[in-house]
Amino acid sequence: MHEPLIRIDNVTHHYGKKPALDSVSFEMQSGQVTALLGPNGAGKSTLIHLLLGLIPVQSGEIEVMGHSPSAASRAGQWGAMLQSSGVQDTLTVIELLYLFASLYPQPASIDALIEQARLEGLERTRFERLSGGQKQRVMFALALVGQPRLLILDEPTTGLDPAARRGLWDVISQRRSEGVSVLLCTHYLDEAEKLADKVVVLNHGRVLAEGSSDSIKARVPTTQILARSRLDQASLLGLPAVQSVAQRDQRVLVLTSNAAATLRAWLDADAELDELEVKGADLESAFLNLTQDANATELSS
Amino acid sequence: MTPNSMPMRRRLVSYAHFMHCQWLNLLRVPAYSIPTLLFPIMFYAFFGILMNPGAASYLLATFATFGVLGAALFAFGVGIATERAQGWYTLIRATPAPLPGIVIGKWFGAALFSSVIVVSMCAIAAFLGDVRLEQVQWWGLLAVLIAGTLPFCLLGLGLGLMLSPNAAPAVINIVYLPMAFLSGLWVPVSQFPGWLQALAPWLPPYHLAELALHVIGARAGDPWVNVLALLMFSLAFSVLVMIGWRRMLAMTK
Numbered sequence: 001m002h003e004p005l006i007r008i009d010n011v012t013h014h015y016g017k018k019p020a021l022d023s024v025s026f027e028m029q030s031g032q033v034t035a036l037l038g039p040n041g042a043g044k045s046t047l048i049h050l051l052l053g054l055i056p057v058q059s060g061e062i063e064v065m066g067h068s069p070s071a072a073s074r075a076g077q078w079g080a081m082l083q084s085s086g087v088q089d090t091l092t093v094i095e096l097l098y099l100f101a102s103l104y105p106q107p108a109s110i111d112a113l114i115e116q117a118r119l120e121g122l123e124r125t126r127f128e129r130l131s132g133g134q135k136q137r138v139m140f141a142l143a144l145v146g147q148p149r150l151l152i153l154d155e156p157t158t159g160l161d162p163a164a165r166r167g168l169w170d171v172i173s174q175r176r177s178e179g180v181s182v183l184l185c186t187h188y189l190d191e192a193e194k195l196a197d198k199v200v201v202l203n204h205g206r207v208l209a210e211g212s213s214d215s216i217k218a219r220v221p222t223t224q225i226l227a228r229s230r231l232d233q234a235s236l237l238g239l240p241a242v243q244s245v246a247q248r249d250q251r252v253l254v255l256t257s258n259a260a261a262t263l264r265a266w267l268d269a270d271a272e273l274d275e276l277e278v279k280g281a282d283l284e285s286a287f288l289n290l291t292q293d294a295n296a297t298e299l300s301s
Numbered sequence: 302m303t304p305n306s307m308p309m310r311r312r313l314v315s316y317a318h319f320m321h322c323q324w325l326n327l328l329r330v331p332a333y334s335i336p337t338l339l340f341p342i343m344f345y346a347f348f349g350i351l352m353n354p355g356a357a358s359y360l361l362a363t364f365a366t367f368g369v370l371g372a373a374l375f376a377f378g379v380g381i382a383t384e385r386a387q388g389w390y391t392l393i394r395a396t397p398a399p400l401p402g403i404v405i406g407k408w409f410g411a412a413l414f415s416s417v418i419v420v421s422m423c424a425i426a427a428f429l430g431d432v433r434l435e436q437v438q439w440w441g442l443l444a445v446l447i448a449g450t451l452p453f454c455l456l457g458l459g460l461g462l463m464l465s466p467n468a469a470p471a472v473i474n475i476v477y478l479p480m481a482f483l484s485g486l487w488v489p490v491s492q493f494p495g496w497l498q499a500l501a502p503w504l505p506p507y508h509l510a511e512l513a514l515h516v517i518g519a520r521a522g523d524p525w526v527n528v529l530a531l532l533m534f535s536l537a538f539s540v541l542v543m544i545g546w547r548r549m550l551a552m553t554k
Contacts (some may be wrong), residue, residue, distance in 0.1 A: 052394075052395045053394075053395075055550070055553050073395065073396070073397060080392070080396075082395065083393070084388050085388035086388035086389055086392065087386035087392065088322065088389055090325070095325065098318060099315075099319070100396065102314050102317075103315050103396050103398045105311065124331070146397075152395075234444075247375070
């Protein structure tokens, strides 16, 4: 087994008396894309700020490439794109890129970065005059400028149009194939499912689940049934093992913990059941299931 | 491999980039560049040249002090409060950027603005006010005023680390304008009532103005008292900077 790129061991962090992270432990292997998922307030930003050395570790241990976060930061071994960060917005794209390039021992070619981040024609434009999506792409280029071994991306595709989003996915995949490791914090679960080798689900400052997206999905005994039915929502919720019902265009989406039992009863109740489709849970439903279960357990305790 | 701190050559290159960017940044913010450059020069032209031609050289020293005081306080105070809210320092701290680079860059920008102010005033004084100084005095005035911005840069830095971007311009104006007046930068301290005259030496701009007056030959006493006073103020404002810095780190979530 290789030495992990990031090792987080039993990290607990409080803001005043309020716990933000509670005994969080996980490892990230080199060359992987690891997605950090969790609802708002789960502790993702705190964890990223701890990893980047922006706030001191109160309890537990964090190692990045075998060093403390602040030592790794000084070596310029990562590139970060943070939700909570911005730039001096009077500077132009090219001025920002050259400023950041001056901070790293082996900066990337600025021309290549401009092409990768699709910033052609915007070089002389001030940051303040860019659209939201263009700003995101500049921030992404700034994260890449030091040719880092580790990319830490916090909500990198927020505000991007679908084409730009897919373009950024391609760059992330390309970097991964070149051996760059990526810690990806995202709310888009399709993004995590597409890009991540490993998913870590955080909720209320605790690691709720950790593994490949397939293994996370397998932890949730939920099946999705899509069908056109004449039964109303209340009747569908009354079928055995049904957890939730939602309308999807002309069909209904039923989540069930026992597909066979639900389907037998549904067919008995509705002889006109049509356009039937049964599939396993996707990462989004697994994530919702996991976090809702955890919230319910916490409330009951 | 043990991560090393940045090699000196790269450090100097990054300082140069920070200095360049800070200068451009200040120049491109009209709320900073226009009043900072225009007001002191305009005030000196009106009050120093047109209304008090006999005191043109004395008022050159005091209004130039007023000019550099504003350039330093607003570049640091408002600039840092705004950039802090933008998340600029969060991003910079996640890179190997040497932190002094930010301060040196900001100081360079403020110093360049200060130089433009002082040189413009000197030109007005020489060509319109008939002020005659030795060459060494012209250069001395510029050097003293640029070096003397240290405590004001530190005061601005401390306030910028503590204030929100909305509060910073108001608070800095409240500090700047009364401090300038009470230090005798607009009206000589000797024309104040006695109790107000006693207040002036407790304010840092008074000491910088005294040094500037020494340079142009309008003061005869020991200038080291003023140098020492400015150093003491710098020390006190450094404490404010440390408190502000810790506060900013504590507020990072």
